Amino acid sequence: MKQLKKYWHLFWFFRKTSLMKMTAYRTDFFFWFFVSLMWTSFNFFFFSLLIRLSNNIAGWFTWELYTLLSIFTMVDAFTWSLMYNNMNPYTSDIFQGRLSNLLTKPIDTQFVIMTRETSYNNVPRFFVGLFALFWSLHKLNYTPNLASIILFVLTFSAGVLLVYTIWFAIATLAFWVERLDNINNIVPGMRRIWQVPRQVYGGFTSTFLTVILPLGLVSSIPSEVLLNKPTGIWTSYLIVISFIFFILARKFFHFSIKKYTSVGG
């Protein structure tokens, strides 16, 4: 319990220091805040152009697709505000031999790596997504019950954890490769996988993207839960597989650390 309290305190302490850094460069913050909003709007606009071509895509109607797109935008907020800003220093520390600074700290290294930075420029993405989510549910004339909301929060968190874990595992490959500067562009490059409903995938692609590397479930399952669509075992699968991936990534990290060397260590 004491440990948990320590990590909880540290988590918010990191958020606070990131906020202080952000306020030091306010103009920069407002500029990137605007750029982030621009990309979010552009993303919505691009998909709205595709959605309007047909009113039923893979069994999803227009406003249901907007629900999915809203949830994708909320996941995207975590991608750019938390994951990207932590994975970049992580790989850079490995390549430049600075990871020893973290390894010698009396706290869990993976925790520090995954939580030390936040970019507040991208936080508005989350609220844009949330607003769009309420709007699409309003358009569908649908009010989810408490059980759906709880299950939504659970599956949404599992989805974010899955993306972050896969990113962490890929970034950990930096221990094994000589130099790969774009290693942190791989997961953002895969974002379109969870931007579309899982029913879009068929055959082997479906098996690969929903079972083996289940990124196709990240936005789909929370949307289906919220819209009360039948999901079968997929809800439980997403939650369980996220934790399994997390444990595997942690084991891979501890295994890879043995390969790490730096000056004096």
Added chain:
Amino acid sequence: MPDMLKKYSTIFRFMTMRALYYRTELFVWSLIETLPFAILILFLVSVFAQKPEINGYDLPKLIQYYLLALIITSLTDFHFEDVRAREIREGKIDFYLARPFSYIEEILLRTFNSKIIFLVFLLPVVSIIYFLSSLHYGVAPIHFFSLNFLIFCGLILAAATISIFLSLWIVMATFWLEGSNGLTHFRMIGITLFSGAMIPIKLMPNWLQQIVNWLPLKYLYAIPIEVIQGTYQISPHDMLILAGTITAMLFITKIFWKNALIQYCSVN
């Protein structure tokens, strides 16, 4: 003339060696570029499951449209703004100002060089996707020995020139604005939105069609693709607009660069 050729070929060879040093990265980039496109194809299959044709586009034609858009992006999209803006901001370009080889020439040579190497990695991947798409979805083949293909190549050259001018303007803006490389995002959104890279003009809402038809950015994506697909005949009027745009951009770039150098200062 032979001396000049020798100079440029030596520089080109040196840059090729440097670019090949990052070959794994180039391979990863080519995968990153093509994956979203593969997902888009699957999405389009679902869109066309309900309707066989939308505004003159069926599934094979639309897949071909996006495949050609992917090829155009790989040929005409340049990303040197960040690195170059940083060089200017940190006062690291004196080196080029005192040489018989200008900074702009250095940017252009290095950009073309890394582009060629990137294409060596990307084009096989795109060719495989194209082949698979023609096999599965009946995407029409490209006729390489046709007049339309020749016009397409000319338009791509013009598109690359326009794109490189836009990127150079962003780099040069660094002489006045500190965070000018952020303008790259405006360039990317502007081009994607108003060039037809996002969606064919016929599938756009009316208000967007009007803007796109008025701007010359349509010559970057929509027109070259429509030429290949045989749905657009290039006219002297188009040639005039393109030539005018490129000449005006060249003129602006020269003035911009001249004033930028006056603005530049570094230690010593």
